[in-house]
Structure formats: structure tokens, C-alpha cells
Amino acid sequence: MSKTAPRVAPLQPPYPPALQDAFNRIMQGKPPLVLFRTIATSERAWTKFSAAGLLDRGPLSLRQREIIIDRVCARGACEYEWGVHVTIFAEAAQLTSAQVRATVLEGADAACWDESEKALIAAVDALHERATLSDSEFAALRLHYDEKQTLEILMLCGFYRTVTYLANGLKLPLEDDAARFPSM
Structure with missing residues (x-):
């Protein structure tokens, strides 16, 4: 640490x-x-x-869940939780090194994501910036995700925003074996 x-x-x-x-x-x-x-x-x-944990088998795949969590943590500058999740779940979620890097350094339009994943990342970004989704952002999300999945997406964003506040606000030391944010 x-x-x-x-x-x-x-x-x-x-x-x-x-x-x-x-x-x-x-x-x-x-x-x-x-x-x-x-x-x-x-x-x-x-x-x-x-x-309040959402790490059980919910309506999203492990991959979808981890893309959301990694992006929320990255946008909140929470290297602690981002690093823990990347270390524990990235391989099982089949996230490539380019995708892990993109959660921190690239926009929702990065070429490494498919259209459904771009919609997830755009939703995370909108919630981070404005705490809401525009009608068009919500519609883009709903093209790929049903109501239960959409609620889970919103809940994951909120829960991991709270985790970000906790880890950053408490100045938690980074775990020794956890990944670190990539540099430019």
C-alpha cells in the first residue's frame, strides 16, 4: 500500500x-x-x-457490470476501487488491456467498444457530468438494455459513485496488488 x-x-x-x-x-x-x-x-x-452490494448475478453480465464500475471509478478519479476491480474482474469479464485503458483515458466512442458498450459508457459519463440522462441518452441505452437492466445500470452508477466518495474522501491507500491507472 x-x-x-x-x-x-x-x-x-x-x-x-x-x-x-x-x-x-x-x-x-x-x-x-x-x-x-x-x-x-x-x-x-x-x-x-x-x-447494498450489487456484485451478485443480476440482470447484467459480468462484463457489462465491470465496464460500468470501472468507468464510474475512473471518472471519479478513484484509482483505489478501479484498481481493485480491474485486478479481480477484468480477466473474467474478458476486458482487453485496450478496453481497461479506455475506461480511464478514452471517450465513449472509443473503437474498442461495441455499440451496446458505448451506450453504457455514455450513460456513465452523462450521470457523472449531470446526474441525469437526456431523452436521447436514455433511448440509446434502451436500444440495448431492458428496464431491469437499465435500473441496474443506474443503481451501479450510484453505488460506485458512493464507493468513490468513500475511497477518495477517506484517502484510502492503494492495495499493494491492485492495478494502477494507466498513463497517457
């Missing part, structure tokens, strides 16, 4: 049994992320945060 100290000290092991069980479920035997250990300093915050 980087040498920057977070603004709220994360919990250190040993963790209370119920929290250790939750960490084990989420992390599948790996040490819990600094983000999780920091949020868990408040039982209420941890309960609310962990109940």
Missing part, C-alpha cells in the same frame, strides 16, 4: 466473529480490503454498505 495514511484507521485483526464471517464470504479467504475494514469501523455503515 502507499504510505498515505487513511483519514479513518481501518480495523485490524482479530475481527469480531460475525465480521470475520462476512469478510470471509466476500473475500473468499483473502485478507479484507482496506475499504471494507474502514467502513466496518462503524457497524451501521458496514451493515448498510454490505447490504
